[in-house]
Amino acid sequence: MPFYHPSENEIGSPGRGTFSLEDVPRAVVAGGAAIVTKGIELAVHSHRKAQLLLTVRGIITCEADKGVWIVPPRCAVWIPGNLPHSMTAAGEVEVYWLFVEPDAASALPRQCCTLSISPLLEHLLLHVTEMPVLYDIDGADGRIATVLLDQLSRAPVDKLNFPMPADTKLRKIAAALMADPSDRATMDEWSQRTSIAPRTLARILQRETGMSFGRWRQQLHILFALRRLTQGASVQAVAVELGYEGASAFVTMFRKAMGKPPARYLAERQIDS
Incomplete structure (x- = not known):
């Protein structure tokens, strides 16, 4: 080196x-x-x-x-x-x-x-x-x-970033999702947890991150998956850790977001020793 x-x-x-x-x-x-x-x-x-x-x-x-x-x-x-x-x-x-x-x-x-x-x-x-x-x-x-x-x-x-909103309550949601990315709570459920009306939550999130709630959480899942897969975890294990019903559902999400399945995405970024 x-x-x-x-x-x-x-x-x-x-x-x-x-x-x-x-x-x-x-x-x-x-x-x-x-x-x-x-x-x-x-x-x-x-x-x-x-x-x-x-x-x-x-x-x-x-x-x-x-x-x-x-x-x-x-x-x-x-x-x-x-x-x-x-x-x-x-x-x-x-x-x-x-x-x-x-x-x-x-x-x-x-x-x-x-x-x-x-x-x-x-x-x-x-x-x-x-x-x-x-x-x-x-x-x-x-x-x-x-x-x-x-x-x-x-x-x-x-696009490999997870936008962090400035709003205090949204930052708490971000911190909670980062601590437990398998949490599949809907936006309505997060609305109840944070005492923010669903429409208000959606509007603030769109204004500060440019994303819907589902897209925002999906972006976090992409980042989490890349980290775990690079560490050697299997696709099945990552799917379970993110709360997906199975590996196929996770792979479908990843392909739609990144344009290719996770195995191919990482293989194209491998560098020979």
Whole structure:
């Protein structure tokens, strides 16, 4: 796994102290790590530079921009500069990160999103992790960085987030669903639990997330399923954990939402060791 270890004279005058990614005077800077953990969490923080997180193995979850974002293999989460965010990971995780200067990312999304990463884009990113931190802007490495940013701006956006509403009572529903995604209570039942009229609940949810209640909960199920399937759980086990009557009902839901069944979706995102 490549790491960068810049010396003091690479990033400034001797004795200036701890290295900071914010100090690197280049359009991009990248690195990576492979860890096995029972659970790791990075508290809410932000960067001046925009950030891309690419997972090769395992799943990273990021909370940012009024939503929870999941990053399965061969996907990446794009986090614009100065956007507060937190991250969690568990299990065997291999992740690469890319920091991009704001003026070099004008064609990239201005909101947090997940991006589908092509094999070409993946190889470009991995190559950048092996380049000198202060690469030659006018040389081959500089041209690689330019191609990387061009390809990144063309990456398709995947809808792998669970919108978090601002409304207090809706956030309680979101927290309850995240704690127990198998809860199949209808919107009318949630209305009774929260003392909100069904029409009011539907209107607020649509306004704040752009989704109906059923679509909102389905999105959470997709994220939960991706996490569990990547951890090695069977389709049958995931279907039971989400409260479906059987695997076929779960697979049908997944195919309608993602355009392909879960086994195919994950197989297309597997990366050879």
